[in-house]
Amino acid sequence: MNFAIIWFILWGVLWTVYFVLDGFDLGAGMLQPFIARGESERHAVAASIGPFWNGNEVWLLTAGGATFAAFPTAYAVMFSSLYSALLLVLFALIARGVALELRNKEPGAAWRRAWDSAFFTGSAAAALLFGVAFGNIFSGLPLDAAGYHGSLLGLLNPYGLLTGVLFVLLFLVHGALWLAIKTAGALSSRAAVAAKGLWLALVPVAVAFLAATAYATKLYDNYLAHPALFLVPLLAVAGLLGSRLASGLKAFLCSGLTIAMVTATGIIGLFPNLLPSSLDPAYSVTIANAASSPYTLKIMTVVALCFVPVVICYQLWSYRVLRQAVDPSRPSAQDEAY
């Protein structure tokens, strides 16, 4: 196996882990105005992801950095083509991050309300736009010899929007299941109920996505060539069922599995393309025409294999240390630092 293939896999893994981890942060942000009642519950929603969102977001920075290092052409084409959409994603993520970090730095109700709307708007916009962007990547970007021919509105085609809605619902379910286990009292029970309702909305959208993918994209070609790969979308379905049938941590892990396998389904279907062209396959950005030199990829592989496992260990450790659920009825010592 050559290094370009290894890096295609790692590229997929980085995006997948990012969506699984930030998925529940973004989901919690979208849910906050609907299921939290009163300041102490709104605070609890923010505090439940407070220690983790930043570390989760670094998976995005690493995915971006790895795209740059391993597939510079893909990095250049992806971000300059999707310029305006990406700008909106950045603005949304900045709003979400600042809202979480600054909401508790002032006591006023208006202050906190304002940051909570930024928290909601940023989370919802980022979730939707990530889905729209990946939907368009799955179905192909209008690329030819002269470059990119799309526009911001052109991204809002039916398949792009469908993927956007799919991401929003996946993250909502994931976020609701997170809040069910990481908060306590009435808030936790309300989150568990919300997860069940949102799951009912997710199922038809997920089915529609799997069906539309057959028409709007060439993703299934790889699966028809290697039917064993169908295991991946099947695992997504299993995760979806598990997130409804199980409860507590297991349900949350199942929704994480769903997000991971949906992302993986798309990325496996792309191979060997990173950014397929919808105009002419000759202009697709592939691992062959976008990869860095074997030397660079080898260095990056060593770095990834040495350090990513360490990162996973200490991130898991931080989840363990801070495993206690946030109880809205009990203000805790940590609020002092805020």
Next chain:
Amino acid sequence: MDVLTLSRLQFAATACFHFLFVPLTLGLSILVAIMETRFVKTGDALYLRMTKFWGKLFLINFALGVVTGITLEFQFGMNWAAFSKYVGDIFGAPLAIEATLAFFLESTFIGLWIFGWDKLSARAHAATIWVVAIASSLSAVWILLANGWMQRPVGFVLRNGRAEMVDFGALVSNIYSWAKFLHTASSAYLLGAFFVMAISAWHIARRSELEFFKRSFKIAAAFGFHAAVLTLASGAFSAIMVAKYQPTKLAAMEGVWTTRKAAPYYLLAWPAPSQERNSFQAWGVPRGLSLLAHHDPDSEVTGLKDFPRDMRPPVMATFLSFKGMVLLGMLLTLVAFLAWLVSRKDLLESNPALLRAALYCLPLPYLAIQLGWIVSEVGRQPWIVYGLLKTSDGVSKSLSTGQVLASLAGFTLYYGTLAAVDFYLLYKNARQGPSPAPQGA
């Protein structure tokens, strides 16, 4: 304006804005870590209150540094697609490594620090802020290895129509980058020290929480004075690197037009770029520039006239920024030295002039650091990678003027608002002082 100009403006604006917050993160994280360590060692509750007060200011600043950093990770691809394609093989690696080695540590352990007060032992908790501090400086290492490569590209060959990495060791051991790291990090530590000294001075002058702020001041002054000395030394070393590897930048920094041996250092000068000479220069120190630039009083210093006009950086901006930075650096070192002396002798309350100086100096390290980046980046022009790729050849080709104009306007408005909110929070919390000590403690 065209896409190139707008993209340059946008990169300058977003990078400069990001770097309003980063230096304080670098400097203040170490000071907070020192305070918490003293609390663990002595059990003195005053150190704990110091950790929490300065820690809160640290977090208000840290938030903006983190979120504005996301922009920078993606902006190379957004506005500088041609650059990204051409040098990504070697330039992308330090960026990806920075995220993997430093950002993960920083972001995970800051979460543990904020939320782990009652979950971790006192020692382990103090260790988490040290991890944050070390990871912050580690991230500076990797981003400056990337920037240093743009200043002095090494370890690559031109192959397949791009710059491909052939020697990772050369990238990592690039002496230019390390000079830059030392200078950037030490100036950031100096800024952190002035931040603590300025706010402490204000409170000491009002006799509020006297012991609290005298102790804070003393720690910051000792740290700041050492950082200042390191800033000057690494600055002098950086100038040698510039002289060796970027002759056009050095000539613009010093206003040297004609190549000559045993060049004097003019304490006063004013360039006249249109006439290719200095309209005024005086107080020349014989052989001073040759000595500073090459450690040899007889060495030759290259003048700007040896290069065609379109290969020279904008002279006035580079020259004035450099001279301004150096003057501020000297002034801040002097103030830091006096502050260190006076606080060691416990004479702070009886030196209102020094307290005022410490307070009014607060904007100066910010200004000096911004000027330093102007020297570094404007002085590199017309190159985006020195000697290898012109800035005008690095810009994205698929962008329209309207797109970049809109994004630049968006960033300006958005960042402007964030800056105002953050400044308000810092100002308010700094004035308010620490929360009162718990009764009976």
